[in-house]
């Protein structure tokens with residue numbers, strides 16, 4: 001993940017943005033931020049909210065006035081998805097229907113200005129909008145209609161993305177609209193977001209090809225009336241960093257981030273402008289809104305880099321990657337029950353005793369044939385645990401072996417581990433799933449069939465069951481024996497890994513036939529890590545398992 005860094009941040013900036021235009025608006029935004037607050041706000045004369053203690057949730061609203069992209073990468077479709085991803089309700093006024101895909105624009109059908117106005121009135125007289133964002137505005141009449149409507153129904157902020165040309169190079173609005181854009185719409189805007197060619201067109205055709213040009217262009221566009229100008233650097237030559245230049249009438253801010261190597265950049269401009277509109281609608285001031293939007297765009301670009309949608313040069317983003325992570329569902333990252341065959345659980349004290357780091361222990365176990373790793377850390381402080389987890393994850397990723405974190409969901413999330421292992425008294429599975437999303441692996445320790453059934457119903461991916469034999473690794477741990485293990489296996493259909501006192505001498509017994517079909521392997525600590533040679537100890541256990549679990553062996557090759 002890379003973030004947007006701010007160069008030359010000026011603290012005078014924040015109060016100059018008129019996000020809270022009236023006291024009334026301030027109350028609205030406070031109410032928005034604290035939707036469960038009761039009638040305090042109402043008693044301050046704000047009749048927009050209920051006067052009883054009933055909770056009313058006021059949803060932040062963005063109205064996008066833009067063109068439809070049939071390929072759904074840019075335009076109205078990008079705007080809706082970006083707003084949805086950021087938790088904002090997005091209404092849509094369509095100015096043109098484009099026949100468009102990842103290769104370019106094949107046709108444009110413009111909506112008559114009076115019908116654009118009709119759509120705007122439908123939205124504004126009923127649902128209303130906190131922020132209006134404009135995109136493709138193909139005719140002078142459409143721009144004039146929008147200005148007229150906005151004069152009658154003013155909003156908290158107006159974000160203008162002066163779309164002239166698509167990423168593909170196709171023209172979306174001719175030079176005919178430039179004058180009315182400059183003279184009528186831009187003076188009403190709180191923010192205008194031209195890319196380099198658009199900045200150049202707005203200032204009369206002078207080239208904008210480097211940061212110094214971007215600064216000058218931003219200032220010249222600011223002189224046309226908008227409160228803030230963000231000149232986007234997506235088209236800057238070179239492969240290094242990405243810089244957008246923001247000018248607020250007083251200072252320039254260079255907002256930098258790293259370039260994501262991807263051809264999936266169709267609609268980045270629309271996405272950025274609507275994400276800014278969404279953050280403004282939530283009540284954030286201009287600069288924080290832009291920074292938050294850039295972070296969202298950077299994360300989305302990163303998450304979409306490997307997607308393969310369409311045959312054209314510029315593919316779309318997965319705006320909703322938090323809901324559906326296409327990059328992961330379609331690859332080997334999905335949990336495979338066979339990965340439980342030889343489950344290595346690290347022990348910090350043991351590693352310390354043998355003078356090895358957790359990452360070295362993990363490497364040894366993987367090289368010896370471990371098929372999944374869990375980092376279990378009972379003593380370390382959070383920062384140290386995270387560093388150990390990150391170093392171990394690097395090793396595990398190198399070998400393509402999943403790595404889970406014991407108990408600590410914060411660590412698992414911070415290092416983007418493959419999942420988490422939870423005990424009965426840890427975070428409930430449902431909450432862990434809500435935090436980690438559908439793709440991460442969640443395992444739960446169970447001693448009884450009832451617990452196993454619950455883990456399954458709550459959405460766990462696997463069960464760890466034991467102690468099968470007495471163990472010294474876990475204090476006060478009840479031994480359930482082989483019979484207890486079998487009962488747990490029959491308690492649910494999800495895969496089970498046996499744990500507790502297992503070594504080369506008894507692993508064969510645990511896995512012997514007849515065996516419940518969902519018993520997939522053994523989890524071990526001491527058998528691997530309380531040994532002088534982790535690789536050799538793991539290899540020894542792996543060959544015992546290979547003899548008993550023949551069918552599983554080919555799935556995870558012995559390294």
Ligand SMILES: Nc1ncnc2c1ncn2[C@@H]1O[C@H](COP(=O)(O)OP(=O)(O)OP(=O)(O)O)[C@@H](O)[C@H]1O
Nearest residue numbers: 167195232233234235242259260266267268269270
């Ligand atoms: N490959 C990339 N990696 C990181 N950030 C990018 C990349 N491409 C674009 N951006 C960022 O995306 C935003 C939009 O950039 P750009 O200048 O390409 O807008 P645009 O031409 O209006 O986009 P479009 O018309 O395709 O919607 C900018 O903040 C830019 O820095």
Ligand SMILES: Cc1ncc(CO)c(N)n1
Nearest residue numbers: 067068069074075136166
């Ligand atoms: C409809 C539409 N709006 C904006 C853009 C800018 O990318 C596009 N390609 N299509």
Ligand SMILES: [Mg+2]
Nearest residue numbers: 163195269270
């Ligand atoms: Mg654009």
